[in-house]
Amino acid sequence: MFGIAAVDELVSLLRRLPGIGPRSAQRISFELLVRKRELMPLLAAALLRANGEIRHCQRCNNLADADLCAICRSDRRDHGVLCVVESPADVLAIEATGIYNGDYFVLMGHLSPLDGIGPEALHLERFAERIALADLREVILATNPTVEGEATAHFLGGMMRREGVAVSRIARGVPVGGELEYVDRGTLGRALTGRRALED
């Protein structure tokens, strides 16, 4: 509490952002007010603009500034392959690998019954529509390798028991470049049971 309403309000709203605690909310507020005044109207305008323009792609559920996102609109992507991820950040991470050229479906979360996030909280009606499209050949389940991500992948797998669509899960194992002694037990166990024959 700084004791000035306009400052305290700013601090308490900043605290509701992920990763920003009370001290850092205060620090950001003071920095804006003392040294970065010019940022304040710019940031306000950017928030209002993004809030007004950004919606969910009707096909893949990712953030978009039109009914369809650029990937869903593109005629250079293979719309017969679908990669299911939890968040827009995961799309960025996979795009950055440069080895995937299919479509995505962005769940915007994962199943987490303990937190009250059941199938209805995810956008599964949109997912059902997407996998019903005629030309789909393959679905890659790329939810996180966490308890919730695995449960989500399992649930989605159950939605896709129909002929002609290959369903796979991304490989789990030791991270490339990592050293075995620093890898956690679960990952190492998964890497052993998931071992693959050496290629010639």
Place this chain on the structure above:
Amino acid sequence: MFGIAAVDELVSLLRRLPGIGPRSAQRISFELLVRKRELMPLLAAALLRANGEIRHCQRCNNLADADLCAICRSDRRDHGVLCVVESPADVLAIEATGIYNGDYFVLMGHLSPLDGIGPEALHLERFAERIALADLREVILATNPTVEGEATAHFLGGMMRREGVAVSRIARGVPVGGELEYVDRGTLGRALTGRRALED
């Protein structure tokens, strides 16, 4: 780069806030857009309100929503004592001790010749006005115990060589509750040279 102008603009503005790197700017933006839409107009309004209402107190230079801040206006404070600090956060920290009841002067920075911050970048004309007020008896220099804070305290001390005003510097030594073996060398040396006779 998410590839949507409204999102990328928001991310790049958030990155200019202190303590927010590229990943956390992205995470905040996605969180707002996916799960916290209602925060976006509220935060925009709070930024515009604070930018419009907050100015510097004409007497102590702290952030204020009127010409004079609440401390400078108060008839319960001892306006004959002045504590000079670097930032509004320092005022909060000293107020939280509950043992100080004088005025403040907030420099909003410190001298740092290497970064091009000379006396003219601080609000020293306002400081000169403040120390010229008739009833001032004592000035406590509470700038940080850093190289820049010490240099600033030294410079301000030089501005106050006039009769009748006691000038002091906050004590530097081992932090209360700390263990000697974990205290850095400079602090420990300062605690030794600044030793005080045991009171009965």
